[in-house]
Amino acid sequence: MIELITDTDERREMTINMGPQHPSTHGVLRLELLLDGEIIKKVKPHIGYLHRCFEKYAEEMDDYAKVIPYTDRMDYVSAMNQEHGYVIALERMLELEVPDKVEHIRVIVAEMQRIASHLLGIGAFGLDLGAFTPFLYLFTEREKILDIFEKVSGARLLYNYMAVGGLMRDVHPEFKADVADFVKTFRPKIKELDDLLSYNKIFVKRTANIGILPVKVALNYGASGPVLRGSGMKWDLRKNDTYSIYNQFEFDIPVGSGEVGTLGDCWDRYNVRVREMEQSLLIIEQALDSMPEEGDVMEAIPRRIRMKEGEIYTRTESPRGELGYFIVGDNSATPYRIKVRAPSFVHLSMLPAISKGSLIADIVAIVGSIDIVLGEVDR
């Protein structure tokens, strides 16, 4: 006679590893999951697989400007924003005036990069949840941005374009027309994305009410960017701690509202990114209008940077959130210490808090919705 197990109280816990070679971990991230059936009891992220000790490299450079290419390689899908944050930090330390034209070009490329980064983030998020088609549609658009960047800087991924006090080179003559053309063709695509993915029934089912992050928890964990805004907080460093010339432009800060589920769920974080792209287009248009034609983008670049003594923490709004550079100078041309406060690092640290008790399939959605880049997490 076969004996059936009737004791339903008997529970077996199981530990499994997700990654480091797992398609939905967005790089080399290992998640140690303690499971009870399909329910996650505990998550332990293990990072460092991409650790290159960028900060040690920076301390061995004999010039502050030589660090710029390394900043590209942290968040490699939004290299322009990483450079932007770094050069702004140095310019604040050096009290350097930057020509108006340079600021305009920087803002335009930074906002284009934000769109490109969000396109990748959203596309990969959809891909994680089984939506393959939007990914291809979004990559077509991202390609157009990369083409413009290639014309501008000569590179498609890691640009090394911004310099302290200026830019490596002036933009090509058709730059304005190229960007205006992109803005015109891209705007209707957002509507297309809404039809294709945002309000897709399966997508909504997979993301609404999943991975809810209350705003109080978010702040305590140091969340920023779309993750914090997804929880309903109107906080954008471009407005709240303004830098460059962002105060000259009019734009809105989209926040989550719990439209299809609960405030602060995966869908809200996703939607904030989509709406943010619209705002970036507005900024680009305004910057194109006010951008001066004439001007030398290299005139303010110092030949040699010698930092005085002191330390400064500067933060900018990268596509992923608050990107901070903590720089300590010691009266020499070599940085004494550079610490990067990477938004992905901070966001990943709260994964155990928001994924407890969810299903194993949902952790894929949660990781996708906080949009991490492992190059930045591990530095």
Place this chain on the structure above:
Amino acid sequence: MKSTEEILEYLIDRFPETEFQSLKEDVGPMRIKVPASAIKDVAKVLRDDDQLQFNTLMCLSGLHYPKEEEMGVAYHLCSTHFGHNLAVNVRVPEVKPELPTIEQIWKTANWHEREAYDMFGIIFTGHPDLRRILCPDDWEGHPLRKDYVQQETYRGVTTKEN
């Protein structure tokens, strides 16, 4: 919105026993130096006080000062209520780099403190999970210390380029 000077005065009022110090160099804003033993109490007041409300910790960084034979920790705080920022510095001796954790006050400090431990060997007492975070668990030394010497091999693999 309060300036660092006002916050310093306020803290001196709240903690008459504690020795605060203001730091200002050629560049950068003014900072407040807090003794290591008091950091946890001060952090709690900074977060909870109605006048201050530093609800987020933006960044926590380790530092090494071989000349002074000291290690340092820099805290950067922000209040989204008032919009004011604050930089707090703590110094601990190189031979015994220990200070209380603030993980219970701002959760984000958990990973930042682990990173400071990994890179500098600073011990945060009371931290619930003080392990290495970026380097492997059996890595030797703390890479961002100024006197760091990289190990020749790691598990039989040479770590240096030829």
